[in-house]
Amino acid sequence: MTTAEGHPGEGRPLGEHELDRLDAYWRAANYLSVGQIYLMDNPLLTEPLRPEHVKPRLLGHWGTTPGLTFVLAHLNRVIAERDLSVLSVLGPGHGGPAALATAWLDRTYGEVYPEAGRDAEGMRALFRRFSFPGGAPSHVAPETPGSIHEGGELGYSLAHAYGAAFDNPDLVVACVVGDGEAETGPLAASWHSTKFLDPARDGAVLPILHLNGYKIANPAVLARIGDRELRALLEGYGHRVHLVSGDEPSAMHRAMAAELDLALDEIAAIQHAARSGTLTDRPQWPVIVLRSPKGWTGPKVVDGVPVEGTWRSHQVPLSGVREDPERLAQLEAWLRSYRPEELFDAHGHPTELIDELVPEGERRLSATPYANGGLLRADLRLPDFREFAVDVPAPGATTAEATRVLGRWLREVVRANPHTFRLFGPDETASNRLDAVLEATDRAWMAGRLPTDEHLGRAGRVMEVLSEHLCQGWLEGYLLTGRHGLFSCYEAFIHIVDSMFNQHAKWLKVSRALPWRRPISSLNYLLTSHVWRQDHNGFSHQDPGFLDHVVNKKAEVVRVYLPPDANTLLSVVDHCLRSRDYVNVVVAGKQPAPNWLSMPEAIAHCTRGVGLFEWASTDSGHEPDVVLACAGDVPTLETLAATKILRAELPELAVRVVNVVDLMRLQPPSEHPHGMPDSEFDALFTPDRPIVFAFHGYPWLIHRLAYRRRGHANLHVRGYIEEGTTTTPFDMVMLNNLDRFHLVMDVIDRVPGLAVRAAHLRQRMADERLRCRAHTREFGEDPAHITGWSWDGGGRPGHEP
């Protein structure tokens, strides 16, 4: 492999000066990358390299870096030449030095971190900061100017790139996909994003598949399937392939420049056709395949074994440099091979040759506002959600499908924000009863259509693909570039993106501490088709554990809401869509269910986050005998049904009903900004009365949140205990002891004195459970007194029944 293959002769040939410039820039970026990995002093090699110039801990990933610097150099060329807005997404984000070298060279690094400007001292600071305690991470990360992408966990680069391109018609997102990352599922699925990108209204994504052949210790699949299969694969994804392959720098520069020009010409032609209305078929978007050696330009051989071009250059190709003079000499020779004296003047300033390649202002790869979306973000125009309220003359007097009500409001949100708001979901918008939005827009769809199809369109604002990974990745990219969105998902399957949530929450946590990163819109999840109403789909669809997962992340970032009915759902989602830099998780049902609160009450309740249902309580504002607490729509229903039984059967019992919307309020204020003080907790839940808490999720989450509270020893939580199957809705709550009858039994078991006094009632409740179970097994449906149940417990809001 000594020459470069491309389309020789096609595209505009590269002039000698342009070649020199590209190569100088590339050498400079490589020099700066090696320097970051190895040096803590003597950055310009103004004196012979000594052990104390070298970092004691050598960290970083060299292998992928020279390929990235190569791509970035070429992107700089076309930005300047074509006056393009380019956002780079570096999938092989382990190659952090490449991005930092770029940022240093284009001055952004010094603007953001003033101690690391473009001179010798700044270069020393750049080197020292890299992978150094208190400094810069070794991967691309929030701290990396120009990046919307964390390079640690592989798989999401291409989805991020598409998310960034949506609704940004003037943007080209150049996305480097590593051959390691290409083996992951999320990345493999992302190629089909071509069917969801509108060439008229969206920007372009130019994937650059970088085949350097190896992962940590293994060859990469796509690097070893041969050009024929690889080409077929990429064409199967809907791409037109541009191959650049080799290792001789000047030939590679020429080939890359030619193919990049061709690719950008193709993009321009596609966009022109689409925007002038002459595009009929789905376009074949270009993809560049770059085959270059792993650890290109690094040490060829170390201790007699080949390093350049093998997996051995994945991390630090030369180790033990401080201890071994021979290695030290090899490092110095490697650094000097880039001829730094041609690249930087005596003060460490990059030479003019290099600066000619660096774009200006916001065109700079590291300074593009697209990579700091908060700069571009504008608040959503939100229609008044109160106008979409359902009428609630009395608690439980009307019913609604909460998500259907929300859908009507979201329809208007879509209408009011035609370029900055999208709805994401795995083929579930209608199933989740948000289909009112389809009155205002379509599902985005660029693939083939049939006459029987409905609500498909190029410019659709609803993004549906049966991949939670894609939904999440697109949405992240969309948010990180300054827009807004909502991801609606079956509750159980949101676990598919647990790790993506992790990475986004970590991104937000770090970003919040960086003054130059502007706040972005929150990542909003609407989890519906939830655990309690997946009775028809069965056990595999029953898992409320995402809440547990979420609360492990930094309290300043995560919010969890469990609105008990339609009006509270409206209020909560309105709040979430206004917020910034959070992850909001909202859990709400889609099945017909009673409305408890009028809109004014809903707003007041959601504002407090937790509060009494006075109209359901019988403690007359005094100390209750027992607190029935609930969080979530189904638990609220069962709690109120239990309350009604208690009211009828044990009228002298003082029951207080507390409903929790904002789960984080249960924590102490020391743990979460929403946490309520102990005094407030005690006032609501009492410090000493039994609390029977009906919870939407796994019961121990409530214990975890409340274990420091005085009344914790009296807290008894019912929730999902991982029992389920295909059955009826009421059988589901019975299977998990969350049903009204069991809650009454729990009260009897816990209120002192009731065990004897209410023994008969307890037995009746147990019998009721058996009867319901038997009925269900016989007839395949819940008994009429369950399905036909209504509150009728009186209680105009704010009044005693």
Added chain:
Amino acid sequence: MTTAEGHPGEGRPLGEHELDRLDAYWRAANYLSVGQIYLMDNPLLTEPLRPEHVKPRLLGHWGTTPGLTFVLAHLNRVIAERDLSVLSVLGPGHGGPAALATAWLDRTYGEVYPEAGRDAEGMRALFRRFSFPGGAPSHVAPETPGSIHEGGELGYSLAHAYGAAFDNPDLVVACVVGDGEAETGPLAASWHSTKFLDPARDGAVLPILHLNGYKIANPAVLARIGDRELRALLEGYGHRVHLVSGDEPSAMHRAMAAELDLALDEIAAIQHAARSGTLTDRPQWPVIVLRSPKGWTGPKVVDGVPVEGTWRSHQVPLSGVREDPERLAQLEAWLRSYRPEELFDAHGHPTELIDELVPEGERRLSATPYANGGLLRADLRLPDFREFAVDVPAPGATTAEATRVLGRWLREVVRANPHTFRLFGPDETASNRLDAVLEATDRAWMAGRLPTDEHLGRAGRVMEVLSEHLCQGWLEGYLLTGRHGLFSCYEAFIHIVDSMFNQHAKWLKVSRALPWRRPISSLNYLLTSHVWRQDHNGFSHQDPGFLDHVVNKKAEVVRVYLPPDANTLLSVVDHCLRSRDYVNVVVAGKQPAPNWLSMPEAIAHCTRGVGLFEWASTDSGHEPDVVLACAGDVPTLETLAATKILRAELPELAVRVVNVVDLMRLQPPSEHPHGMPDSEFDALFTPDRPIVFAFHGYPWLIHRLAYRRRGHANLHVRGYIEEGTTTTPFDMVMLNNLDRFHLVMDVIDRVPGLAVRAAHLRQRMADERLRCRAHTREFGEDPAHITGWSWDGGGRPGHEP
């Protein structure tokens, strides 16, 4: 779309009788499927259909079902004709009725559920059980004979299929991939499994991509990209494409039979060449693409809108059947369109024509032992792990890399079990220091090779691909068909398979209650490169939350182990590899670390799961002033370092050191079978002394497990609080207040009287922290007194120091 396309003329043409047989079988399976969804009585339509014959809740997914029955019918033909062992994996597992119809027809259903045998009463039971409380799930599931696959969460069918095929040279796994599922990331990645399947030693996977065009409410991408791109895509995956397309049944039967014969001939040819040593290149395995209408043979039009061939047939195409006589008549007509009188005799027995197609004994799709892997499972031959012990003359006297020690034993496990044990990991076997296994075997690799590659081979037992989804899916398939394995993974990235773990844990929970399902080997995770030693990779690689995720699942299924050193790791993994029907999670470091326990002590400690480190304690067996508890290797190290400081500085303080290996022991026995009684907990941890607990993971997990204990109010837990970056190892523990100095401060803050008496020491500790931090920031490495620290605290095991 009225005829079938295939390779007319190629393959053996189908005789008329064979065609009749196939079609009769297909109609019978369709009839039985519709019956399952709709009927609770009158199964043979011996009387006109009345509302009370119809289920009150209509549940199930019709859309995919007729395609599945079509495939299953054709599989039956080739099984009988070629005497094949076929395992079917149904990716569109929502089509549960198809699998149950097959099981009923091939008699397995009645063998497993005797009330549902092959007569009218049994048919009624089959119908009633389906999606009925107490009955059969609507998807393929553990309860479905013949399935190793849960059909609820989409994405894993093909990975399961490959896992089943590994080391089963005589097996053909026919895997139906739905066009919805094909959009998911894990499925998209799975196609490349062709590069990991050895045609000589493994069986074959025949993917059948079923394009019925729609998901829940949307078209499917692969159904709408046209044949040219689709063919390119599949060829890019390494396949040879066989297309069967149409809707006219007899033409479709002919085409399917022909293409299936061709595909099986190709498989036979590939295997023959590989097994006779004449295969040189990677083979092009066949794939069948089946284009058929969604809801094929179902209602064509309902209320004037098309249903067959559209997404409207996804679930229940006719609703309101009980209430609407017209709908009822339409249902009856639909059922009768299959001409049940030709398919079943008056007693409900399938006719001879159908039985001719049903294979015998273990060849039956529903009775194959490959789908009930416990039947085939043999215990591993495990070399004596004690022979691989590291020498520990005194606690902390030697050091080892725990996973490297384990690797030597695993090498012998591989050698002793050359056909039934594999190691899975995303390119991390060497990185995770298990590379001794590569002395005994290779990494499986069927793609191209270069001279610089190492340890690649067709018959390798190490499965490395940069997809946690594939590792998990392959391993699940391998275990479910009766074999053994271990998945080693970076701790943070195991979250990528959170949802797959969920589904497997649910599978195990359900399977354990089914007497006919035999126990399979446990799913063993080795999580290494863990949160505390990802200082070089930074924040994205720091997440210990999989433990929290795991403990949400049923206690009878999950086990979590945190061995503190090399010998305990050996003992724990030996235990895990012997176990059945669990998910075992083992967390262990790969970095050099002190050895604390000799092998006899390690075995004793692991057997108890939790125990005193008497040699480190200074309570002389009496009541301590404080308990220092720890779980995990790094927390154990920091705890012992804190102990050493306390011993020197506060020699009069009675300190007890408790180490937890088996995390589940912290729970009460009512919550987990490993839970220890309160008496034992109190004896170890005391009911009233301060407990400073240094934990590997998020601290609240310990609270969650122990909140019911008497001493809980005295429990103070340090762990990972989501603080991290690229830094040094000791800085990482300091960032999260888990370091030795902070633990000493915690002791001082919590032991009554010490706050004053040890105020000076507390200040010194705080200063130490500042000094360490400053040193790290200055020099980029931990101070020498940290890196050079050793226990030297005396204490031959079992003796007071």
